[in-house]
Amino acid sequence: MESNQPYRILLYYKYVTIADYEAFAAEHLAYCKELGVLGRILIAEEGINGTLSGTVEQTDAYIAYMRSHPLFSDMVFKVDETDQHAFKKLFVRPKKELVTLRYPTPLDPNVTSGKRLSPEEFYEQLQRDDVVIIDGRNDYEYDLGHFRGAIRPTVESFREFPEWIRNNLKDAKDKTILTYCTGGIRCEKLTGVLMNEGFNDVAQLDGGIATYGKDPVVQGRLFDGKMYVFDERISVRINQTEENITVGKCHHCDSPTDHYINCADDLCHHQHLVCENCLETHEGYCSDDCKTNDSLRQQAL
Numbered sequence: 001m002e003s004n005q006p007y008r009i010l011l012y013y014k015y016v017t018i019a020d021y022e023a024f025a026a027e028h029l030a031y032c033k034e035l036g037v038l039g040r041i042l043i044a045e046e047g048i049n050g051t052l053s054g055t056v057e058q059t060d061a062y063i064a065y066m067r068s069h070p071l072f073s074d075m076v077f078k079v080d081e082t083d084q085h086a087f088k089k090l091f092v093r094p095k096k097e098l099v100t101l102r103y104p105t106p107l108d109p110n111v112t113s114g115k116r117l118s119p120e121e122f123y124e125q126l127q128r129d130d131v132v133i134i135d136g137r138n139d140y141e142y143d144l145g146h147f148r149g150a151i152r153p154t155v156e157s158f159r160e161f162p163e164w165i166r167n168n169l170k171d172a173k174d175k176t177i178l179t180y181c182t183g184g185i186r187c188e189k190l191t192g193v194l195m196n197e198g199f200n201d202v203a204q205l206d207g208g209i210a211t212y213g214k215d216p217v218v219q220g221r222l223f224d225g226k227m228y229v230f231d232e233r234i235s236v237r238i239n240q241t242e243e244n245i246t247v248g249k250c251h252h253c254d255s256p257t258d259h260y261i262n263c264a265d266d267l268c269h270h271q272h273l274v275c276e277n278c279l280e281t282h283e284g285y286c287s288d289d290c291k292t293n294d295s296l297r298q299q300a301l
Contacts, residue, residue, distance in 0.1 A: 008054065011050075015046055040052070041093070049098040133149050135180065144226055154168075177194055184208040226258045250273055
């Protein structure tokens with residue numbers, strides 16, 4: 001792979017059985033430390049989910065290493081070029097689930113999941129009047145950017161989705177359901193939940209928003225705002241056309257913005273969208289109470 005930037009960010013996952021996943025996680029951590037990459041990699045009995053950053057040479061080596069393993073020989077990597085590391089630390093952790101769902105019925109995406117739509121197919125489906133589009137991410141991710149016409153989930157964590165579906169989609173079981181998420185891993189499970197809950201026509205955006213934004217034909221059309229990412233960048237542009245707009249609204253004044261920050265109060269750290277004016281006026285706090293409380297604590301030191 002040729003690159004104009006000195007660093008790369010890799011986003012990848014695969015649902016595949018890893019028998020002794022805790023031992024594999026320990027071995028993988030040692031390899032990543034030796035290689036020098038940074039990022040967050042989760043390993044479970046059901047597979048691997050990772051995003052990491054490193055130099056071109058390091059990421060090439062990592063891709064080659066993973067594809068040399070019989071379980072990951074067909075691993076798909078989404079690659080972004082960047083001018084620096086996108087992470088400050090390295091975490092490689094064993095987990096019970098790659099995405100925490102805690103659904104009572106075991107779901108294997110290799111057995112039960114929705115139809116996979118290419119970016120072009122998904123774009124065509126988005127323009128239909130008779131489809132239901134579900135954002136398979138959390139509410140704050142939706143607020144920064146989403147597909148036009150998509151339903152905003154009132155969930156703060158992925159495990160809330162089954163109940164949300166039961167409470168909000170009762171009358172949509174005979175309709176075509178389109179789902180999407182950042183890289184595709186959450187939709188693998190979300191479509192399985194939908195099918196298990198009685199929905200028959202369920203599809204997902206193959207490769208997620210990250211792949212959609214790089215498609216040379218679609219060029220991110222009908223995605224408004226930016227995509228939230230779980231690294232130092234925070235947000236990434238998806239719509240590469242003149243139709244690109246800002247949909248995020250300032251937490252304080254509702255002005256258009258796509259700038260996320262954490263509240264300056266160390267006991268709050270509420271992540272919120274803020275415009276430049278309000279960032280200066282409110283000094284990085286999400287509320288006057290946080291500003292007052294933080295000031296009182298500082299005075300007491």
